[in-house]
Amino acid sequence: MSFQSIRAVIETELFASYQAMTPPVSLVFQNVQETPPGTGADAEYVILQISFPSTTEPVLCLEWSNTELIRGSVQINCYSPREKGMGRLENMAAVAMSTLNTLKAADPTVNVCVGEISGPTNVSTGDNPLAMVVLSAPFTARG
């Protein structure tokens, strides 16, 4: 079991998908860069958050202990300039959604199986010069 192999599948596939967009979109990985690329009003980027809220499951049978099951959570935040319409943001969200849905096939040994995807939810409150949509989903994996 390796959290790194799970993270690698998700990050690699999403990075490739965002690089394939026209123009390519920067993907910000966790604990790599504190400041997102471009902080001006014309910046455009995606922040990826992966976490592992639980790794075991209780079982109903009294004689058994836990069983290993890695459950994760993925959150993708897409940022694009305000007042320029939702098209670009929704395209970025669609790339995230379609990529998440192909993760299982991307590496069957790791078997990242994404559950119900929430979003894209538009968050427009606050004083950030960029508009944002967010998608999130649970997943299970073998690692």
Next chain:
Amino acid sequence: MAKGLDLSGYYEKLEKAIDQSFSEYLQLTQGDLFAAAPVDTGRLASSFYISKDTPDLTARSEDWTGLQMKEYPGKITADGKWYIANGVKYSHRVATDPIYGKGGRVGGAAWYTNITTQLKQTHDKRLKINLRKIK
């Protein structure tokens, strides 16, 4: 020769276990949100309220400082519509935007997503634990 199966009181125990599971699920989720939310003054973390039928979108006063979870005053049972809501106006941004939510005390910037994507598992775990107690 006969083998008996006594089901007297079984459905009452089952109903009680389901109520207990749901109550634990709601309260633990509220506790998780309270414990994970970023803290500046503590107003956001302290403003997660449980309510029935309609979301309680009130919040601690703007000059609030401190950390105090508000417990639901009544009995929580597995019926009707239940909500955990937060009426602080910037709560959605802090919950979903890692730039604003990076101070999350549990789960870092993804503190809210960590909890909400696992709600079904949280509920299932409480249900399994309480069903195991039925003798």
